[in-house]
Amino acid sequence: MKKGKSSEIDLVSRKEGFQEVSLGLADDQALQEAKRCLQCDLRLYLNCNPPPPEKILAFNEEHIAQVPEAEGVYQLYDEDKNILAIKGTPDLRKGLLEDLEDGSSAAWFNFEEDKMYSQRESELIQQYLQEHGEMPGGGDSDLDDLF
Numbered sequence: 001m002k003k004g005k006s007s008e009i010d011l012v013s014r015k016e017g018f019q020e021v022s023l024g025l026a027d028d029q030a031l032q033e034a035k036r037c038l039q040c041d042l043r044l045y046l047n048c049n050p051p052p053p054e055k056i057l058a059f060n061e062e063h064i065a066q067v068p069e070a071e072g073v074y075q076l077y078d079e080d081k082n083i084l085a086i087k088g089t090p091d092l093r094k095g096l097l098e099d100l101e102d103g104s105s106a107a108w109f110n111f112e113e114d115k116m117y118s119q120r121e122s123e124l125i126q127q128y129l130q131e132h133g134e135m136p137g138g139g140d141s142d143l144d145d146l147f
Contacts, residue, residue: 056081059096059106067093072113073120075136076106083128083136088121
């Protein structure tokens with residue numbers, strides 16, 4: 001048998017039933033294959049995976065134009081990427097454009113489509129409150145009037 005090749009049942013036995021054709025590797029073969037795999041340089045990089053790319057976009061008309069006109073939640077960030085606001089809306093692009101036109105101090109934003117945007121907005125606000133103990137933007141939002 002070739003190195004790394006798993007054993008298989010013979011051709012005649014294959015026609016007799018529904019038995020698995022490939023029997024897999026024997027224990028000693030599996031160990032040899034595992035050792036062979038560790039000979040590459042990939043093992044040197046396993047502990048230093050790069051983080052996923054940021055989903056935060058610059059808060060400008062060019063990026064907002066790429067946002068869908070769909071229900072969802074968006075977050076606005078300052079220059080240091082601290083959250084200023086979390087807003088649910090029936091139209092993501094329209095909501096972002098309104099904030100841009102109103103002269104928001106935001107420098108960055110991200111968004112996620114969600115038909116249950118008001119529920120998702122509440123979840124994100126609760127998560128922020130648990131982490132920071134205050135409303136996004138240092139507590140100086142319109143929501144403070146409700147409490």
